[in-house]
Amino acid sequence: MRNKSSGRKSGFRAVLSFEYMSYLKNKAFIISTIVVILLIALGSLIPAIIIGFSSGDDEDQETEEKPKIAVVNYAYENNDAIVYALQKEFDGNEVVTVKDNIDKIESDVENGKYEFAVVLEKPLSYKYITNTSSIFDSTDTIDSAVAFAYKTTELEKKGITSEQSKKLLNAYPTREIITLGKDQTTTYLSTYILLMLLYIAILSYGQMVCNSVVTEKSSRAMEMLITCAKPSDLMFGKVIGAGLAGFTQAAAIAAVGVIAFSASSTMMPIDISSIFSFPVESAAYAMLFFVLAFFIYAFVMAALASLVSRAEDMNNLITPIMLVFIFAVFVVIFGINSGELDTPLMIITSYIPFTAPMSMFARVTMSDVAAWEIIVSVAVQIVSIYILGRLAAAIYRIGVLLYGKPPKLREVFKMLKAHKTASKS
Amino acid sequence: MVQLVLDNITKSFADKEVLRGVSIAAQSGKALGLLGRNGAGKTTTIRIIMGVFLPDGGEVLCDGKPIDHDKLIIGYLPEERGMYPKKKIIDQLVYFGRLRGMEKSDATSAAKKWLERLDMEEYINAKLETLSKGNQQKIQLAVTVMCDPQIVILDEPFSGLDPVNAMLLKDVIKELIKNGTTVLFSSHQMNYIEEFCEDIAILNSGKIVLSGSIDEIKRSYRRDTIAVDSLECTKVMKLIFDKFSDEIVSAELDKETENRVKIKLKSPESKLPLYDLISSSGIDIDGMGVVQPTLGDIFVQYTEGTV
Numbered sequence: 001m002r003n004k005s006s007g008r009k010s011g012f013r014a015v016l017s018f019e020y021m022s023y024l025k026n027k028a029f030i031i032s033t034i035v036v037i038l039l040i041a042l043g044s045l046i047p048a049i050i051i052g053f054s055s056g057d058d059e060d061q062e063t064e065e066k067p068k069i070a071v072v073n074y075a076y077e078n079n080d081a082i083v084y085a086l087q088k089e090f091d092g093n094e095v096v097t098v099k100d101n102i103d104k105i106e107s108d109v110e111n112g113k114y115e116f117a118v119v120l121e122k123p124l125s126y127k128y129i130t131n132t133s134s135i136f137d138s139t140d141t142i143d144s145a146v147a148f149a150y151k152t153t154e155l156e157k158k159g160i161t162s163e164q165s166k167k168l169l170n171a172y173p174t175r176e177i178i179t180l181g182k183d184q185t186t187t188y189l190s191t192y193i194l195l196m197l198l199y200i201a202i203l204s205y206g207q208m209v210c211n212s213v214v215t216e217k218s219s220r221a222m223e224m225l226i227t228c229a230k231p232s233d234l235m236f237g238k239v240i241g242a243g244l245a246g247f248t249q250a251a252a253i254a255a256v257g258v259i260a261f262s263a264s265s266t267m268m269p270i271d272i273s274s275i276f277s278f279p280v281e282s283a284a285y286a287m288l289f290f291v292l293a294f295f296i297y298a299f300v301m302a303a304l305a306s307l308v309s310r311a312e313d314m315n316n317l318i319t320p321i322m323l324v325f326i327f328a329v330f331v332v333i334f335g336i337n338s339g340e341l342d343t344p345l346m347i348i349t350s351y352i353p354f355t356a357p358m359s360m361f362a363r364v365t366m367s368d369v370a371a372w373e374i375i376v377s378v379a380v381q382i383v384s385i386y387i388l389g390r391l392a393a394a395i396y397r398i399g400v401l402l403y404g405k406p407p408k409l410r411e412v413f414k415m416l417k418a419h420k421t422a423s424k425s
Numbered sequence: 426m427v428q429l430v431l432d433n434i435t436k437s438f439a440d441k442e443v444l445r446g447v448s449i450a451a452q453s454g455k456a457l458g459l460l461g462r463n464g465a466g467k468t469t470t471i472r473i474i475m476g477v478f479l480p481d482g483g484e485v486l487c488d489g490k491p492i493d494h495d496k497l498i499i500g501y502l503p504e505e506r507g508m509y510p511k512k513k514i515i516d517q518l519v520y521f522g523r524l525r526g527m528e529k530s531d532a533t534s535a536a537k538k539w540l541e542r543l544d545m546e547e548y549i550n551a552k553l554e555t556l557s558k559g560n561q562q563k564i565q566l567a568v569t570v571m572c573d574p575q576i577v578i579l580d581e582p583f584s585g586l587d588p589v590n591a592m593l594l595k596d597v598i599k600e601l602i603k604n605g606t607t608v609l610f611s612s613h614q615m616n617y618i619e620e621f622c623e624d625i626a627i628l629n630s631g632k633i634v635l636s637g638s639i640d641e642i643k644r645s646y647r648r649d650t651i652a653v654d655s656l657e658c659t660k661v662m663k664l665i666f667d668k669f670s671d672e673i674v675s676a677e678l679d680k681e682t683e684n685r686v687k688i689k690l691k692s693p694e695s696k697l698p699l700y701d702l703i704s705s706s707g708i709d710i711d712g713m714g715v716v717q718p719t720l721g722d723i724f725v726q727y728t729e730g731t732v
Contacts, residue, residue, distance in 0.1 A: 011524055014520065014523035014524045015524070018516075018520045018523075022512070215509070216509075219507040219508065219509060219510055220503070220505045220506060220507025221507050221508045221509055222507075223503040223505050223506075223507065224501065224503060224507075224508065224521065224565070224568065225524070226475075226477050227472075227475040227476075227477060227499070227501045227503075228521060228524040228525055229524045401472075401477070415439075418439065
């Protein structure tokens with residue numbers, strides 16, 4: 001009695017579910033997912049924790065003594081104007097007037113009694129005495145305080161009361177920014193984070209696909225597999241299985257992320273939560289370009305891995321494609337850091353299959369890209385995936401039975417050509 | 426019932442001609458021994474049968490029609506063994522069953538049945554790499570036969586098995602043959618070939634240099650060498666040289682065993698008179714008979730000096 005077997009028809013489905021389940025049962029895969037989820041949960045709490053601490057600090061400072069700033073006034077009869085001006089600029093300090101000589105003040109600054117000292121010799125000329133001199137010193141702020149004091153004093157001489165002059169000099173315009181294009185300040189962080197996730201995901205999933213191909217070859221399981229299923233079923237099942245596993249992982253992480261951040265955002269002030277709130281549109285584009293990038297790179301890597309018979313040889317063969325990918329990511333990171341997303345380099349790379357997922361993603365989220373540009377870029381990528389998939393299947397067919405030293409790419413194409421003519425005749 | 430025929434198969438890789446017109450036929454319920462030196466083209470022939478390669482010329486026929494791998498189930502035990510070292514045995518068996526089109530539940534029960542048959546049920550949830558080499562081979566055998574194949578191809582199935590496991594495998598192979606499976610058996614261990622195969626095909630440099638039934642091939646050799654086993658060999662030698670020297674080409678003590686005399690006759694017809702002479706001489710004889718060439722002798726004769 002024969003079983004209800006039907007030859008090779010269901011190869012693809014069997015490979016797909018086997019590969020998918022292998023990932024979900026893999027300890028390293030499970031652990032890395034849990035670690036990322038914990039990091040995200042922890043990360044979502046950080047803003048709240050920081051805010052919690054810093055607001056606590058503020059309360060403490062009320063009771064503590066503020067660091068002192070010493071003013072020696074030789075310029076005006078009255079100390080009020082300069083003390084007021086310095087106090088206005090140095091909110092966290094206490095401004096005190098002293099009448100000591102320079103030596104005494106210097107030693108006081110040295111032993112920390114004063115944060116620094118300002119010796120006002122003339123209305124517009126002063127000595128700044130400090131322990132540390134750095135590019136972050138306070139001279140600019142003192143400049144404006146000294147100038148403020150001068151202005152109020154002079155205005156007072158002309159009959160304008162100090163109250164009136166202060167009001168005038170403190171006058172400030174209010175502004176409202178109307179951004180016509182994409183607001184890069186709000187999309188920068190989310191784009192950056194999503195790009196980094198994409199980078200890590202493609203590198204690690206590509207590596208996973210490679211490992212799984214090489215393991216089958218080095219363990220010689222391929223000898224049996226190749227007689228049970230079509231090479232194309234094996235290859236597509238493997239790549240798509242890994243893709244689905246990645247999607248499952250991403251979905252789990254995203255779900256935790258959304259819950260954690262929406263929970264913690266209620267504790268955050270609005271200006272911070274706006275940075276952390278991922279625009280839904282960005283996330284959707286990230287997903288789309290992740291899928292495209294994954295297939296572009298995974299097919300290439302599966303085909304390359306099929307040419308290798310030992311894990312040690314794998315790195316040599318996949319390094320070039322890895323470098324292309326890393327280059328693509330760096331071009332985009334450079335672009336988003338400079339804020340220039342429509343440079344010729346960015347535009348060109350958003351139509352080249354191997355760079356397009358990253359470049360186009362950054363441009364879509366941080367710049368203004370016409371709908372047709374997105375459609376063309378995605379179309380280029382889909383066509384590339386189709387071509388790369390077929391090419392990868394053809395290489396895979398040859399590669400899986402090659403043992404020994406991996407062949408040069410030129411030799412592979414020669415074999416492909418020979419194989420094609422052979423199977424036609 | 427399945428008849429597998431390879432009709433004048435040719436295959437080249439790059440500029441290297443690997444198969445140059447290979448024709449063999451295998452019947453169900455019988456085992457065909459596929460012999461050949463290393464690099465003769467056995468694995469390529471098997472891969473063409475499995476559909477991994479397309480032949481450049483010729484055809485693989487199953488019951489007279491071109492082979493259809495979607496319908497025909499072939500179990501194959503490759504010489505290069507290996508499965509997933511880090512995966513559970515039951516998972517791997519079910520996977521290979523499903524690759525061959527079995528439903529998951531059928532594959533699971535067939536896997537369990539074969540693990541039991543091969544005394545391996547205790548390892549059902551073990552990882553493959555924890556098993557000994559011989560036991561890993563039994564797992565691979567289970568993969569080969571669990572989908573009830575119509576054709577089974579075994580490449581060096583006995584290498585690495587201890588005598589108990591070899592016996593178990595012999596039983597399995599005999600059972601397969603009895604149940605009407607077509608068995609293609611490739612090995613360099615001639616004793617196993619002689620034990621299972623009625624027919625052989627010797628492949629040399631991509632060509633079949635000899636094929637047919639083992640018995641007929643052996644009978645086709647001149648039956649003119651007689652072996653006489655006795656503890657009194659010198660007496661036998663003396664008798665023959667005294668009374669029968671006109672009929673023989675030579676008579677000598679066998680090089681390998683001291684207790685055998687090998688007599689080469691001028692004509693096979695003088696066999697019976699020789700038997701009469703010896704049996705009536707009163708010398709204590711353990712046995713007498715025609716020396717047949719061993720399969721090893723035949724193999725060496727047809728493949729020596731070529732690669």
